[in-house]
Amino acid sequence: MAVPVWSVDPRTGKQRAEAGPAAGPVATEATADQVDAAVRAAAAALPALADRPARAALLRGAAGLLEESAEEIIATADAETALGVPRLTGELARTAFQLRTFADVVDEGAFLDVIIDHPDPDAKPIPRPDLRRYKIPLGVVAVYAASNFPLAFSVPGGDTASALAAGCPVVVKAHPDHPATSELCARALRRAAVAAGLPEDTVVLLHGFQAGVDLVRHPLVSAAGFTGSIPGGRALFDAAAARPRPIPFHGELGSLNPVVVTEAAAAERAEQIGTGLAGSFTLGNGQFCTKPGLVLAPSGEDGDRLVRALTGAAEQAAAGVLLDSRMRDNFVKGAAARVALPGVTTPVAPGAADDLSEQRVRAGYVVVDAADLSEQGAYDLLLEECFGPLTVIVRYADAAALGAVLDRLPGNLTATAHLGAAEAGEEGGPAADLLRRLTALAGRVLVNGWPTGVAVTGAQHHGGPYPATTSTSTSVGATAIERWLRPVAYQDTPPALLPPELRDGNPLGLPRRVDGVQQL
Template sequence: MNVVSTVDPRDGRRRTTALTETDEPRLEVIAGQASHAARWLSGLGRLGRADLLDAIATSLEARRGDLVAAAEAETGLSHSRLDQELTRAAVQFRMFGDVLRDGGYVEAAIDHAADTPLGRGPDLRRMLVPLGPVAVFGASNFPFAFSVAGGDTAAALAAGCPAVLKAHPSHPLTSHASAEAIAAAVRDLGGPDGVLATVYGEQAGRALVRHRAIRAVALTGSVGAARAIQAAIDERPDPIPLYAELSSVNPIVVLPGAAADRAEQIAEGLFASFTNSGGQLCTKPGLAFVPSDPSGARLVDTLREKVAATGGAILLNDRIQAAYEKQATAFEQAGARVSARAQIDSDEGFRVAPALLEVDLPGLTAEIADECFGPLMVVVRYADVAALDAVLATVPPSLTGSIHRGPDDDAGVVRRLVDWFAGRSGRIVFDGYPTGVRVSWAQHHGGPWPSTNAVHTSVGATSIRRFLRPLAWQDAPAWVLPEELQDGYTAITRRVDGRLEQAAR
């Protein structure tokens, strides 16, 4: 059995762990336990699962010190960033507890038997029910919020689906410790093994998505990883959905009035947005369209100064480091010029130089309008706002599109940009920056391909929809119906005979 190793990206040193890659016999046990645990989760009901999610959040917070320390040593991310991310993980579990208590997510609908223009209609009752065990692939750049203790796990458990996590090789010890925290909460409530399990190794990941017990897959990662997982799914006799959050450039348009009104302020926000966490965020802005007038020049000058004054950034692993350097070189070869580059103060670990590249609007090509995962941003200088309409078509669809407006900017121009972003992104940001994804009911973290491969969000209350399916009961006896579909039940909002009936509060 292959031993799992871990690497500290701050110095590049590899060390072995007590973990081993998951073999086929062990995977069979895990899959069987997950199938059994699905019945236990279903039996808890909405309110029981809500209590479980609250308990998981408390368990994670109780282990905060050890979890953050483990993640620091495996990711090179700062203590404050990881501490905040663990808080976000706990917030996600508690938010889904609120989703369960509200109950509206089940979309309960009842049509009583009645005469219709087509004859006598049967009694029909419909709601959303769990899919079954799901596979979740942990993300390299979020050891908590998009990994074992992440939003995909919280949404799956809330839906009533056991989660089998494929631990990311960049942080196996963090993944193991997170799984232990969740398992402790499950045990305290008398739950069985299999509510959550973790597998290690690339082969185990492929075998996991091919396993007959798995009913859906969630991934936050690269397009290449999504294609590999989809290829494994295609080997199954039965298709299952893959919900993948992937590549994104997240363009930002700074209009002339905004640059004139607050050039330095926008420069500071852009710098923080594309360099924080080593630029290793799916919402990092990769392109900033800036006017080529004196105000735009002031903005870019401020950006240059901030980039030149910063130090090297630590990336998560050697693969990301190599890809960053290769993509930065490719941008330069395609015609982007180096506007500013930081100085690396050490050659230890997986350090790279944050960079600001620049290109004039006519020189923006598809090669330059591509994602570079890491602390690099391309400034695109434009002379005429009207010229943006055609050139923006070069930019691939993204998770986000951002617009900075000033008091003198034309509303018609803003409207055209809004319409353009509405067709090619999942979230439109006004006078702000796309990094920092709020966990809430109204959030949508998704977008057209290649940013995602589905219409669903991976953040927020409605991300639970990925792990549910509709089921209808026709002329069913009352005793077999879920309580949410029984006559007289008023704890949740339902549509009864075509009319929306609000929950009794």
């Protein structure tokens, strides 16, 4: 029996009228047979994707089709996520930019990492054969869409764009929070594939929890990308590792994104930091994976000034709707548990917004002494991510207290240091030591800024030590393509049998390294 998939309005918790019982479900959950058929259809598209110009055309065409349907896509996404038209307008622009960026990456060809070493019979300690190396696509990639980014980290998002750029067909498991948005975006991608001369099933969309499990276990799936919770991501990661043939699973799971405010920084600009923090942890109702969830601020009057500024700004934050009722319930329970810890103070109480719609929540934060977090115990809850507009302020008395807390932190996507002017310009001093400690904790280290905002660029790294991610790769930026490739070396292969990418004369005009010298 087919299980219907409905579109739900998070502002009311009810099925959307235009996608509800009167109009029928958005889709149905995929059965095991349908998952199998979807993966096999995607796998059949793999040979066609060897055409690099067609891949670039697909990516650019998809960006254009998303922009042509922007009004409908944004309205649908807002109805399913309550993220707001301005935020989603920016997200669609970012999504189109990602797609075009990867088209440029495909055109350039450097991602193939072509290396040619000609034979040298006199090489020491052993003669060198003719060796030619480049990277090829892994195969079908499973993509698990994120709840909090219905475009940029979902059906047409970075995982899909980078996998297609690598030459991998994609099967996307839609997130249940935005099924109608997912359908609209999948249609655009499939139309773009056909327009580029590629099979429609270069991109396939599936719905349903069990479909996601069946997908990661399918023998023709060669890798997976995931953005979501630690429990869900870890379950899929374990399933990927438990297969007869384990596959890479690139999961983004959770992050506290610690912020350290030094005494010098607090003395110079406590009010500015407090206000900036409020804007960062409440941005998007606290539903960013890079939200600063743990802030270490100094004890004393300057730290007090920071907290007062934070209080004033947080009190002005409007109550907001979270992505679904489950997340709202988890946030309310998590906030209550943190507020109830002995010794914790709550200048601005987070939780349900009693004076507004029952679907809304209010932002807030709790304050705790660093000594309470220096050892395992009841306060460990404060070292766990709370998805939503809540942050934890940890007051530390000295460098030893600060270090004791940093020693207990898990891996993170980001870590931030707010420094004073003098210490920021001092080479080899305490600030340098602090950055070294933060570097061990995170994939992106910021100075005097806020982590909520991830630029799509070549130097970006959006990842970090576990549990932030399950691999060392990035899910944002041009190098995200590396996740879906594997190197192959050809030794003493006759020229006529070599792939065009590896032939002398460079017929495809690719960047490559020949006998140790970079060319083009």
